Amino acid sequence: MKGRESGMPDEAYWASFYDADCIVAKLDCAKAGTESIVEFGGGYGTFTFPAARRTSGTVHTFDIEPELVALVNRRAKESGLNNVHAGLRDFVAEGTGLPDGSMDHAMVFNLLHLENPVGLLLEAFRVLKPGGLVSIMHWKYDPTTPRGPSMAIRPKPGQCRAWAEAAGFRFLRDQDLVECCQHHYGLLLVRPSAKSRAA
Template sequence: MKLRDSGMPTEAYWETLFDVPLILDQLGVDSMLRDVVELGCGHGTFTLPVARRITGSLTSVDIEPPMVERTLERATAAGLQNLHCQVCDVMTDGFGVEPSSQDAVLFFNILHCEEPVALLREAARVVRPGGWVLVIHWRYDPTTPRGPMMEIRPRPEKIVEWAGQAGGLELSGNVIDLPPWHYGLRFRKVVAAKL
């Protein structure tokens, strides 16, 4: 199922909207992470920098074949060998990785979807105990240059509520300010319960 979105702008414009190094630094995406899974590779804006920072494999899935093709094209040009990028419908097929196998799951600008609790539940299933579910989203502010309609744009406290409903995830620290347009949340998997 295609997730509701706010439309994907051109690659050149999209990449002006993020301070990618700052975001990854603030979320703790670094060489301490081994295997990571990402929902929505898009143009590869975060995918390529994440793959460079981690020490294992990055599995990135997107429902849009052109996004996967572009990300793979960029990864090949960059000489990245630890990226596995594929077309996948996570809502019906999951991430395609083993339970409790990932150090982190990345949800960047995606939790305005129709079933955020289901996505967070799948993240809790695949991340190892003590691992991370890392989230960024557009601020709840109509002056942001992009982002979903305000009616479906989640505030941080709503995402925290959804994570609680998903089970096994606990907020670590406070909401992270990610200028100019985003906020971040770090959830730790606290139990090895069957999800």
């Protein structure tokens, strides 16, 4: 099931809100340069390509919209980025299909207003290796932002943190994105290793 209020506006308008390279850097996407990444709801690939350029690992990005998946795969081919795999998938209904514990980083951007955020974060947890990171970015809880889900379903950072913790993640930090964008906040959490869970 497509998440509520998760349609995309015109691409140039959407891209105008972000310095996407700055955001993926701030949120530690592929900090080591070798990470495998899963992205939930890649849209136009706004953050897919900046992440893919930072890693020699594969970026698995999933979306429910066939045109967006085709667009991302076409652009990856055109730009010679052979580490981008865009998959057509309803990850709410079916999950990602990725093996347990196979990814280093999960990107969940502009999405946690969907109906079952903990369910999605549980899938992120499942596919991440122990020590793997989940980065969350979303529209600020502010009715004057030029876009974003309606306030009734728009989560605050603390709510995103609580959902991620309910899925098993350990909070690392709130990430100020002021250098990268005006209207968004970021958070970073980790899938604890078995050892640190026991501690």
